[in-house]
Amino acid sequence: MKSLHRPDLYCWSTFDESRNVDFHGWAWIRPDGNVLIDPLPLTPHDAEHLRELGGVRWIVITNSDHTRAARELAASFGASLAGPAAERESFPFPCDRWLAEGDELVPGLRALSLDGSKTPGELALMIEDTTLVTGDLIRAHRGGSLMLLPDAKLGDKPRAVASVRKLVAENPAIDAVLVGDGWPVFRNGHQRLAELATSLPPLEVRS
């Protein structure tokens, strides 16, 4: 696994030929049990690396399109699964916990629930108020700039835009934005999110 901006965070990646971007899975290494987010399949090398770092206690899935290798890794590492509360009734498999806005899975890991993406209540995860891990809604196909999921895949663009603006307003300490799809941002993350919010169209007024 690759080191990120903090010594307790790692990722591993696969290149997606249909979008020409890397997909990433994330690992937060903690004394009380490691947490994976949207894990991709692990190579034998990375699985061994993860075992050396203490295995896995929790696996969080941000949305039902990012299940990836979550079930297989939960079985092989004896980990519990957490998914988005808004998808509880239709999720492809049962989870041990269902996360909604503000829920804290473990100390320092807080769930945000984003509206208007391709699935309801897509999760983003905030690690100690400074590192944001996103699923599908916020991404970076171009290096150094954040973008929204393309319009054709958005469930409700005005609600998606409102979610991004709320996230920017409520989380000023964000330094890193680790996007599931594309180039991670390691510094000045709040500024990049604010640039994204500014680039989005004004909210429609519904009468």
Added chain:
Amino acid sequence: MKSLHRPDLYCWSTFDESRNVDFHGWAWIRPDGNVLIDPLPLTPHDAEHLRELGGVRWIVITNSDHTRAARELAASFGASLAGPAAERESFPFPCDRWLAEGDELVPGLRALSLDGSKTPGELALMIEDTTLVTGDLIRAHRGGSLMLLPDAKLGDKPRAVASVRKLVAENPAIDAVLVGDGWPVFRNGHQRLAELATSLPPLEVRS
């Protein structure tokens, strides 16, 4: 290939299990002929992508440890090779041009020659004064921070440090630092290089 911070720059990557970092090869797409830097082997998908973007005119190799797939790709794309002038006598294969400090291979692509790395005269390439592409000396095993090649591999640390300081002093417009090994920096590149220079030990005074 993955898009970078400019629409005319791309990269492709492989994960190196011995160092737990990604290696990258680079492509600069130009109307007058595309340039690759330190290219890794291409998948059929990426080779096709590159052909659609116009093939390859030049391949630059920053040092003899980064020959990678340069010869094979030069043959398959009918490209010319450029290597570091300081390695001319011992390079593993002949090149069509040998680059030294200040040489311009094509308009907008300027060679820098760095001292003290594991090979003499390691090249870095400056694209239009704002994007620096590095070989081995400057790298990023940790996201968001630049580092020097580890001491054990440096040929001459004081000279390597002096090269980094000179680069920082003479190239204030650098925005992106695309490292051959590790996480690229897409914004505030000059600031990250200055942080690296500040973190390095003072130069030894030789009597």
